[in-house]
Amino acid sequence: MDDLYRDYILEHYKRPRNFGELDPHDLEALEHNPLCGDELGVHILVKDERIEDLRFHGHGCAISQASASIASEELKGMKLSDVGELDADWMIELLGIPVSATRRKCALLNLKVVRGAVTGDHAWPA
């Protein structure tokens, strides 16, 4: 089996969880991956200072779509104050595959957009 394109990655890519629009929503952001022009947006519904629900939208490669899909399941219910603490290692570990330096931004795009929506910090997660 392929190291990178494991079954669960392809499964999340082909049937991403929590993709679509969420209206109404409380928070939103849209970010681009400068490498390829891919874009990923998020709609977030907030309740009691937590992410009550969220939806991603946009297009991207298997790594970026699967990352968003996998992260979305962890992000639901998370305290807003904890979202700002999430870093690159959290995402890469969650993804569970060896991501090369050139594909790192693909994996991190979803965290960038979610942190942007929640904290207003639009920097790439370190």
Added chain:
Amino acid sequence: MPQVAESALEVKADFPIFGRRFGGRPLIYLDSGATSQKPQAVIDAVSEHLASHNANVHRGVYKLAQEADAAFESARERIAAFTGADPRTTIFTKNATEAINLVAYSWGRSNVGPGDAVLITQMEHHANLVPWQVLCHERGAELRYLEVDERGELSMEALERELARGDVRLLAFAHVSNVLGTINPVAEMAARAHAAGAVTVVDGAQAVPQMPVDVRALGADFYAWTGHKALGPTGIGVLHGSRELLEAMPPFLTGGDMIASVELQSSSWNELPWKFEAGTPAVAEAVGLAAAVDYLDALGMERVRAHERALVADMLQGLAGVPGLRVVGPPEADARGGLVSFTIEGIHPHDVAELADREGVCIRAGHHCAQPLMRCLGVGATARASVGVYNDRADVDALVRALLAAREVFALDEA
């Protein structure tokens, strides 16, 4: 057709990088549209210059400095001859991007103003788009785009309509599109622009490495290209310009080397081409590029074109056998340069490129610095395979095999 056998070049052995192995596999390099590999002759020329003839140019009186001068100016002459240009109007820049910026800043800032239009095309690389965008913003001019049709080509009628509006000061376009592969009719477009009083700027970055280019015959006012795509080193680009326009233009970058004399409050400019070459130029890189054009000249650019045309014809045929694959740009090899951009339904181009690499096949994926074109093609990105003199039929076969393998990894036939 016997054309393949007649035109095929067999020069891989001239390029030392093909001696490398990647995970036990040979290097299948199909990214020459991004940068070319370098023949030993170029590597040796750069190395020999640095080892034996290095000194700063245009200043020294000692023998070594004279050698460096001679090497640099002889490089300019050989490079100019390669593209049918006059050495005095052949300006060295860092790359094609800088060459186009030179025109945008130096010619553009003195000749484009409110009420004027700059006309470019939807297929431009950012290098031949953003400088015009910035110029138009700054000068209050309008930036207009010629549309690309479903074949990936420009319409001469549309060009004529735009020019007939009477406000076009400058027409800028690629000789060969780095995404579509389209070969634009430069001579015709330049003639039409001139008839309408517009200046023409051609981005020849993709064209010069792969086909005979005679800038005098093409008749554009400015023609920009870059060394590293034409078997030469990085850091050296070329701008050919019309003498009349270059003489009238103010300098682009200022400083050493480009001056005739400097007073406390004013300076006067050196003559062409040095007026546009501020600071110590890329001497070893110019020497390397001269070795590269000598190498290409020895192969013969007609043969290079025939070789790459045949490979692209093979590639188009091979790619047609990959389910879900869609080629963008002109469908026939005759109408395109040495590259093919494509998408595969169900696999993002990034993943296509990553999986091709598993088979040792280097292709590019992304927007290819042409985001407006991507939007009008209705895709976020494409994968692109581009050939060079060193590619052969086996490389094309390897690409097709790698793409079929990529579809298997993604289990596209199961669903």
